[in-house]
Amino acid sequence: VIRLLTDEEWRVLRALEQCIIKKGSSNIYTITKTADQPIDRVEFALTKLNERGIIKKKGSNYAMFTSGFDLLSLKHHVDHNDVSALGKIIAKGKESDVYEVLSEKGECFALKLFRLGRTSFRDVKRKRFSDRAELHNWITRNYQAAKREFESLGRLEGLTDSIPRAIASNRHTVLLEELRGIKLAERPELINPASTLREVIMTVKKAYANLGLINGDLSEYNILTDGKRAWLIDWPQCVGVNHPNASELLNRDISSILKFFRRVYGIYVERKDALSYVNGISRKLVIRRE
Numbered sequence: 001v002i003r004l005l006t007d008e009e010w011r012v013l014r015a016l017e018q019c020i021i022k023k024g025s026s027n028i029y030t031i032t033k034t035a036d037q038p039i040d041r042v043e044f045a046l047t048k049l050n051e052r053g054i055i056k057k058k059g060s061n062y063a064m065f066t067s068g069f070d071l072l073s074l075k076h077h078v079d080h081n082d083v084s085a086l087g088k089i090i091a092k093g094k095e096s097d098v099y100e101v102l103s104e105k106g107e108c109f110a111l112k113l114f115r116l117g118r119t120s121f122r123d124v125k126r127k128r129f130s131d132r133a134e135l136h137n138w139i140t141r142n143y144q145a146a147k148r149e150f151e152s153l154g155r156l157e158g159l160t161d162s163i164p165r166a167i168a169s170n171r172h173t174v175l176l177e178e179l180r181g182i183k184l185a186e187r188p189e190l191i192n193p194a195s196t197l198r199e200v201i202m203t204v205k206k207a208y209a210n211l212g213l214i215n216g217d218l219s220e221y222n223i224l225t226d227g228k229r230a231w232l233i234d235w236p237q238c239v240g241v242n243h244p245n246a247s248e249l250l251n252r253d254i255s256s257i258l259k260f261f262r263r264v265y266g267i268y269v270e271r272k273d274a275l276s277y278v279n280g281i282s283r284k285l286v287i288r289r290e
């Protein structure tokens with residue numbers, strides 16, 4: 001579809017997005033004014049976009065399917081030479097879809113498209129919004145989540161290579177360094193579980209001690225591994241040390257990792273020792289066997 005859309009259709013699609021985000025209405029007049037094109041051309045483009053299943057007329061207003069936002073975002077990444085081809089889907093989660101993409105230079109990246117609120121839609125395949133407020137709410141939540149994740153990863157960049165680098169972000173998407181690993185939740189065999197656990201806790205410490213950042217949703221589901229290395233992913237909800245629940249969240253992040261490694265790999269660290277290590281009170285992290 002990206003190749004099929006005309007410049008005129010892109011312009012009208014962007015104008016519609018602007019109307020949905022900023023204006024009180026998205027009828028033909030506000031879209032025409034925003035697109036700054038003759039009304040008959042705008043009408044023609046809207047008809048085409050409707051036929052392509054990207055937008056939908058609802059009363060006098062036009063609404064957009066999530067595929068419309070996906071297209072706008074992909075087009076942005078294409079125009080910035082960050083994406084040249086879309087590959088297979090890597091993961092379909094509750095809150096995001098992650099695709100493998102190829103850059104102009106032939107690098108493989110992971111494109112994360114936020115899908116917050118997906119479960120509240122009956123028709124998950126072709127999401128349509130029943131009213132403007134719902135659509136507006138979807139945009140706000142998903143655009144902000146991508147922005148927050150991108151900003152946090154930007155701050156974390158260079159600190160450790162156990163957190164993926166973020167290359168770009170636009171609308172509800174974040175372009176990430178692609179990691180070749182599987183979720184720790186799948187309980188893969190680890191070459192040296194103790195050194196993987198050490199890498200995880202050390203990464204938590206680095207983020208906390210250097211930047212005051214706490215992931216806040218850390219668990220075996222947000223750690224990828226290749227059997228040796230470990231990467232901490234999924235940072236949109238991360239918080240700073242000044243957050244009212246900071247210590248509780250840090251505690252929970254650490255507890256869930258420790259519990260998992262103890263249960264699955266039979267190694268453990270006392271929680272207070274891990275916390276002292278992350279807090280910088282203690283310099284040593286002693287990992288024990290059951």
Ligand SMILES: Nc1ncnc2c1ncn2[C@@H]1O[C@H](COP(=O)(O)OP(=O)(O)OP(=O)(O)O)[C@@H](O)[C@H]1O
Binds near residue numbers: 091110177183
């Ligand atoms: N940089 C990456 N490289 C490769 N795969 C990735 C990358 N980031 C995420 N993934 C894959 O996508 C999945 C979901 O990513 P993430 O945890 O960031 O999103 P999420 O919104 O929490 O999704 P879920 O609802 O499934 O938890 C990961 O479990 C992993 O399989």
Ligand SMILES: [Mg+2]
Binds near residue numbers: 221222234
């Ligand atoms: Mg996740």
